[in-house]
Amino acid sequence: MKERHTLAVLMEDQPGVLNRVVSLLRRRSFNIETITVGQSEQPNVSRMTIVVNGQADEVEQVGKQLYKLMEVLKVTDLTDLSCVAHELAMIKVAAKAQHRAEILQIVQIFNARVVDASPTTLMIEATGPEVQIDGLLTMLRGFGIRELVRTGPVAMTRGSSAVGLKDAPRVEREETIVANGALATVQ
Amino acid sequence: MATTTLTDAGRTASANGRGSHVAATERPLLSGSEITCRALEAEGVTTVFGYPGGAVIPLYDALPQAGFKHVLVRFEQWAALAAEGYARATGKPGVCMATSGPGATNLVTGLANAMLDSVPIVAITGQVVESMIGRDAFQEVDITGITLPVTKHNYLVQKAEDLAPTIKEAFYLATSGRPGPVLIDIPKSVFMQQARYAQPANVGRRGYQPTSIPNMRQVRLAADAINRAKKPLIMAGHGILLSGASEMFGHFVEKSGIPVIFTLLGLGSFPESHPLALGMMGMHGHKHVNDALDEADLLINIGARFDDRATGRVSGFAPNAKVIHVDVDPAEVGKNIRTDVPVVGDALEVLRLLIPEIDEREHDDWRAWIDSRQNTTLASALEARPEWPEPYAIIKEIGEATRHEAIVATDVGQHQMWTAQHYGFEHPDRWITSGGLGTMGFGLPAAIGAKLGRPDLEVWAVIGDGGFQMSLNELATAVQEGLDIKIAVIDNGYLGMVRQWQDLFNQKNYSEVRITGPRLDKLAEAYGITGITVRSDAEIRPAIERARATPGPVLIDFVIEPEANVWPIVPPGAANSEMLLRDTRFQDMD
Numbered sequence: 001m002k003e004r005h006t007l008a009v010l011m012e013d014q015p016g017v018l019n020r021v022v023s024l025l026r027r028r029s030f031n032i033e034t035i036t037v038g039q040s041e042q043p044n045v046s047r048m049t050i051v052v053n054g055q056a057d058e059v060e061q062v063g064k065q066l067y068k069l070m071e072v073l074k075v076t077d078l079t080d081l082s083c084v085a086h087e088l089a090m091i092k093v094a095a096k097a098q099h100r101a102e103i104l105q106i107v108q109i110f111n112a113r114v115v116d117a118s119p120t121t122l123m124i125e126a127t128g129p130e131v132q133i134d135g136l137l138t139m140l141r142g143f144g145i146r147e148l149v150r151t152g153p154v155a156m157t158r159g160s161s162a163v164g165l166k167d168a169p170r171v172e173r174e175e176t177i178v179a180n181g182a183l184a185t186v187q
Numbered sequence: 188m189a190t191t192t193l194t195d196a197g198r199t200a201s202a203n204g205r206g207s208h209v210a211a212t213e214r215p216l217l218s219g220s221e222i223t224c225r226a227l228e229a230e231g232v233t234t235v236f237g238y239p240g241g242a243v244i245p246l247y248d249a250l251p252q253a254g255f256k257h258v259l260v261r262f263e264q265w266a267a268l269a270a271e272g273y274a275r276a277t278g279k280p281g282v283c284m285a286t287s288g289p290g291a292t293n294l295v296t297g298l299a300n301a302m303l304d305s306v307p308i309v310a311i312t313g314q315v316v317e318s319m320i321g322r323d324a325f326q327e328v329d330i331t332g333i334t335l336p337v338t339k340h341n342y343l344v345q346k347a348e349d350l351a352p353t354i355k356e357a358f359y360l361a362t363s364g365r366p367g368p369v370l371i372d373i374p375k376s377v378f379m380q381q382a383r384y385a386q387p388a389n390v391g392r393r394g395y396q397p398t399s400i401p402n403m404r405q406v407r408l409a410a411d412a413i414n415r416a417k418k419p420l421i422m423a424g425h426g427i428l429l430s431g432a433s434e435m436f437g438h439f440v441e442k443s444g445i446p447v448i449f450t451l452l453g454l455g456s457f458p459e460s461h462p463l464a465l466g467m468m469g470m471h472g473h474k475h476v477n478d479a480l481d482e483a484d485l486l487i488n489i490g491a492r493f494d495d496r497a498t499g500r501v502s503g504f505a506p507n508a509k510v511i512h513v514d515v516d517p518a519e520v521g522k523n524i525r526t527d528v529p530v531v532g533d534a535l536e537v538l539r540l541l542i543p544e545i546d547e548r549e550h551d552d553w554r555a556w557i558d559s560r561q562n563t564t565l566a567s568a569l570e571a572r573p574e575w576p577e578p579y580a581i582i583k584e585i586g587e588a589t590r591h592e593a594i595v596a597t598d599v600g601q602h603q604m605w606t607a608q609h610y611g612f613e614h615p616d617r618w619i620t621s622g623g624l625g626t627m628g629f630g631l632p633a634a635i636g637a638k639l640g641r642p643d644l645e646v647w648a649v650i651g652d653g654g655f656q657m658s659l660n661e662l663a664t665a666v667q668e669g670l671d672i673k674i675a676v677i678d679n680g681y682l683g684m685v686r687q688w689q690d691l692f693n694q695k696n697y698s699e700v701r702i703t704g705p706r707l708d709k710l711a712e713a714y715g716i717t718g719i720t721v722r723s724d725a726e727i728r729p730a731i732e733r734a735r736a737t738p739g740p741v742l743i744d745f746v747i748e749p750e751a752n753v754w755p756i757v758p759p760g761a762a763n764s765e766m767l768l769r770d771t772r773f774q775d776m777d
């Protein structure tokens with residue numbers, strides 16, 4: 001059964017590493033929905049959030065193939081873990097004077113904010129789970145969306161556990177392998 | 188990361204011995220080119236294969252002083268493939284070099300070949316000067332971008348002091364874990380920069396920690412399955428050879444009493460003459476081997492990646508067997524075939540731990556069942572047709588004449604399969620062929636690389652007339668280097684393997700497979716070497732003996748029946764159990 005999986009990937013922050021990851025995912029025909037990348041809590045380590053759509057064994061292959069890149073330090077499948085996965089969207093919506101109040105109300109309901117305005121438009125910034133942003137967009141569509149940009153989700157586990165590099169990656173990787181099922185889990 | 192302490196690894200420093208470390212600032216300034224040569228020497232490189240050009244002129248400037256030999260090939264692709272021949276014959280990494288732009292792109296096929304067959308090679312390419320990168324300078328290509336999918340890793344070196352650590356790491360990556368090709372792209376300006384030669388004492392990367400020692404729990408699970416199996420089979424792959432585990436593997440087979448089948452690249456990992464060796468599996472494997480796969484209740488794959496030419500249609504592969512998969516690359520486990528017991532680790536280490544856990548057994552009933560499936564009709568049918576030099580007879584004669592001890596490199600096509608089927612490999616690292624990529628042109632450069640790596644062994648190249656016309660320019664290299672290699676061209680006047688598929692699966696529509704060529708004996712003469720033409724069965728043996736008695740390169744043109752086919756064959760997309768056994772032309776001879 002195909003399912004959406006959210007992977008957190010820690011990797012050395014080196015030139016070309018994004019290219020390596022994307023090239024690998026493309027040539028293995030993995031079905032990628034979103035990728036985001038940025039800094040992590042550790043110096044010279046970037047963190048990537050990849051949302052892939054696939055069967056459990058396909059997603060396992062994604063993880064194993066990613067581990068073959070020298071720069072990749074750790075791959076964690078967050079799907080079955082309790083985590084917060086949020087994305088950011090910026091929406092420029094047509095806002096004639098007679099619609100403004102209604103739009104502002106919707107913005108409020110979805111906990112979004114207006115970050116810019118012009119005589120004919122409002123720019124709205126929203127963060128939250130993808131479904132919430134989808135909901136906001138549904139509500140705004142009728143007014144006319146002029147421009148839209150979404151980051152795709154970034155994700156982090158709840159509670160005190162962390163996706164870190166502290167424990168020897170090697171032991172963990174072996175566990176991943178022998179299980180021949182799920183990818184490494186959070187310690 | 189363990190790459191912090193700098194020590195002297197250069198010639199002067201090691202000559203001074205321990206304790207006499209010269210401070211980095213006191214070491215002489217060297218050019219990037221000299222540093223490159225020193226770093227290669229430090230890896231024990233004795234031979235490199237290459238071709239010069241603008242971006243590597245500074246590197247070539249330093250070669251005459253280098254402590255290794257450079258072999259000038261006639262085309263860069265053959266440099267990469269010769270490096271692979273060298274690596275396969277010696278177990279040491281092969282090295283090739285080329286200039287920027289077209290030189291670098293000509294290496295790509297060779298790198299892909301090494302990637303698919305897990306061969307350790309290090310390729311060094313020149314790049315345009317750093318300030319010109321990204322401006323479409325003369326002979327600039329983004330070779331690190333181009334080779335991303337066909338290298339285990341690649342580098343673009345940005346300063347001369349990075350050269351030595353990068354080269355050291357490149358050799359480590361190429362040879363450790365699952366071996367493979369690593370490319371180092373070096374701008375001309377970096378070759379010309381001055382720096383001090385300093386190498387890290389240790390090499391390693393945080394993100395690269397191959398698993399060589401397996402998890403003991405998995406080893407016990409494997410042993411348990413082996414001890415309980417009634418109809419087990421061992422599938423021997425290239426990984427056994429890559430990890431140097433042939434001897435250990437022999438102990439494992441003999442203790443377990445389990446019959447062995449081979450992938451194309453696994454040939455030689457265990458003597459084919461051994462009573463427990465059944466022969467090659469898959470598309471052109473033996474019928475009884477594929478039958479045994481169908482019947483087996485346990486398949487122990489050691490060091491093979493379940494390539495589709497070995498498995499046939501996956502849904503029909505070993506349908507009754509539990510699968511144990513031993514592989515150093517975790518990504519191979521479960522990639523193509525569902526696996527019951529994965530064991531991730533180096534074949535040698537896995538076998539070392541596995542052997543004490545398994546019972547000593549005989550499996551007589553199972554052996555008897557397999558023996559009852561042996562099929563001999565094909566061989567007898569072929570023996571009845573002496574008017575042509577039969578391809579299988581040619582290979583058998585070469586096998587007997589060389590006492591199954593020669594290094595045999597092949598090209599790709601029918602002749603390759605005949606060689607795999609009939610030579611009879613008894614020793615590891617003597618069978619050198621292009622498996623995963625099926626690269627025509629492989630045979631001659633691979634034989635050249637192998638001979639340079641193992642001058643003590645007899646080396647034969649078995650090549651089709653098509654592939655030979657791709658790579659025959661390397662005859663000049665063999666002559667220039669005075670290499671004692673024997674070249675058997677299996678000359679059917681066709682791109683035979685493609686013709687065979689058109690014959691069997693495309694209603695004999697022989698589209699663009701007829702191929703003419705030069706008179707090969709005259710060609711040999713033009714290169715100043717001995718050329719022999721063989722047109723009948725009776726001439727095979729004398730030609731082989733004459734070639735062996737003649738020093739230096741010898742070319743034998745075996746003119747065979749144009750439409751001889753390779754039997755048996757699993758049709759593309761079919762299961763291994765659906766082999767076509769033999770040519771219908773022979774049916775009336777039953």
Ligand SMILES: Cc1ncc(C[n+]2csc(CCOP(=O)(O)OP(=O)(O)O)c2C)c(N)n1
Nearest residue numbers: 600601602625627651652653654682683684
């Ligand atoms: C570089 C390359 N091009 C094309 C092919 C496809 N191909 C596979 S076998 C073959 C025919 C080879 O003919 P020849 O070298 O005469 O060998 P034969 O099969 O006749 O023994 C071809 C064209 C290939 N494997 N490699």
Ligand SMILES: [Mg+2]
Nearest residue numbers: 651652681683
């Ligand atoms: Mg041919």
